[in-house]
Amino acid sequence: MHKEEYEVSVMGGPHSSGPQTRTVINMPSEISVPDHVVWSLFNTLFMNFCCLGFIAFAYSIKSRDRKMVGDITGAQAFASTAKCLNIWALIFNILLTIGSIVVFIIFSAVIFQAISQKMKNHEGF
Incomplete structure (x- = not known):
């Protein structure tokens, strides 16, 4: 501690005969509401199923707007909807990707089998 701080604490605070008033300012705590804008943008650009x-x-942007005006409840509601839609978009797109890979493998196997069958038929002549 500095010397001045020590001296003040030893001497005590100012002694006034008037009533002391205190002012309390309640600062709202910063509540973090994730708006999922980046995830939504990714799903929009790369996996926009239906x-x-x-x-x-759109819901993510609405959530961010609500957060900016101080409506935390509205921001949480829009963020929850955006999260749900993002999850469904991700699930559908994973299923579509797996389905596309399966169809490609089956199609490639059928083409390969047809080519090998045709080669066997030409060798017989």
């Missing part, structure tokens, strides 16, 4: 990514992006 426009779910775009709708989630």
Whole structure:
């Protein structure tokens, strides 16, 4: 501690005969509401199954707007909807990707089998 701080604490505070008033300022704590804008933008640009990514992006922007004006409840509601839409978009797109890979493998196997069958038929002549 500095010497001045020590001296003040030893001597005590100012002694006044008037009533002391205190002012309390309540600062709202910063509540972090995730708005999922980045996730929604990714789903919009790369995996926009049935426009779910775009709708989630719109709800994310609404959530960010509500957060800016101080409506935490509204921001949480829009963020929850955006999160739900993003999850569904991700699930559908994972299923579509797996389905596309399976169809490609089956199609490639059928083409390969047809080519090998044709080669066997030409060798017989």
